[in-house]
Amino acid sequence: MTALQSLQPRISVAPMMDWTTRDYRFFARLFNPNIIMYTEMVTTGAIIHGDAKRHLDFNHQEHPIVLQLGGSNPQDLATCSKMAQDWGYDEVNLNVGCPSDRVQNNKIGACLMAEPDLVAECIAEMRNAVDIPVTVKHRIGIDDMQTYEEMLHFVDTVAKTGCNNFIVHARIALLQGLSPKENRDVPPLRYEDVYRLKQERPNLLIEINGGIKTLAETQEHLKHVDGVMIGREAYHNPYLLAELGQLWNLEAPDRFDIMAQMMPYIAKRMQEGAPLSIISRHILGLFQNLPGARKWRQALSGGNAKTLKDVETALINIQEAMQRTEDYLKENQGDLVSN
Known part of the structure; x- marks a missing residue:
């Protein structure tokens, strides 16, 4: 074996x-x-x-x-x-x-x-x-x-x-x-x-x-x-x-850490002549079921993202959406529990 x-x-x-x-x-x-x-x-x-x-x-x-x-x-x-x-x-x-x-x-x-x-x-x-x-x-x-x-x-x-x-x-x-x-x-x-x-x-x-x-x-x-x-x-x-x-018993990686590792790979593939859309279509589900996931998919699909800067902007936007949701949950935790 x-x-x-x-x-x-x-x-x-x-x-x-x-x-x-x-x-x-x-x-x-x-x-x-x-x-x-x-x-x-x-x-x-x-x-x-x-x-x-x-x-x-x-x-x-x-x-x-x-x-x-x-x-x-x-x-x-x-x-x-x-x-x-x-x-x-x-x-x-x-x-x-x-x-x-x-x-x-x-x-x-x-x-x-x-x-x-x-x-x-x-x-x-x-x-x-x-x-x-x-x-x-x-x-x-x-x-x-x-x-x-x-x-x-x-x-x-x-x-x-x-x-x-x-x-x-x-x-x-x-x-x-x-x-x-x-x-x-x-x-x-x-x-x-x-x-x-x-x-x-x-x-x-x-x-x-x-x-x-x-x-x-x-x-x-x-x-x-x-x-x-x-x-x-x-x-x-x-x-x-x-x-x-x-x-x-592995520790789960952070999604943003995964993208930090993915970005140099994307850059290298684009330097080789691969269109960004060929690569970005595979990462559309990264934030599945999380706040901002839909906007992430929209930002990267259909040829909307053409440069690495577009991907970076999408990452910032979803991070902000997740933070807003976290802040909201903290602020309303008492109301949610009482309800």
Whole structure:
């Protein structure tokens, strides 16, 4: 077991297309040193035949970091896994969960659950090519393959390769009839299937994904499984990652301290030619649920912020809004208690 696999509990941010970019990952890392970061899914074709550097480069601060691959050709997946190891990634993950039409047409993602022998062949080749862990992220089922027993057969088939780490999205994917967005919400969550998998295969590392939004929910899941993967909530409300630091008795960072660390990164990226909007879209949720959060989002979204000075002004404005609220609460504390 590697140092990353021995990290307990295993808490990660799910791979999300257009969201878990290197800019978001740098930002997210500032909240918690122990959260495992995933790249967006990258297809083997994009790496082998495209700009590998663009797809594989990351900041060293992002560790621990996992490259998620999309593909179904064992040799191509092995090649990309070796590249990931050489690039410095801590793990490689095979996507067997994405339900989009584009990946189905290329035999990538959730449709591979119907072909456990092929997935096992892919994982075997990937494991033979590298020393770092190779893991699988999959659904609890697809289309006509919706029973627990069918999922168990899939996991058992793949586990025979020596792969021992499975991240399970606790929803089926309906590849015909539902859009990718609907597949994230419409099929009901079946957490009990994932719990049962861990109970019946205690030798495997089982992580759960799907609809998890709070520290309390995370703690409840950890009573049954080895790890929790957080999806969209980690993007819309990134301070959740700081709250999850309680799992390791970490002190929660201050939001303004996080921005103080983020500002030099933003400046560097802008010097490299990146538009501010490409980076600022990832930090819109920093003050979620706090006074002034809406004005913060408005100041940075829609191209409103064009310079670092605009970001600094937005920070001053939200700090003042938070101070006004704090002063109001102090002044009216007696009235609030009596009411």
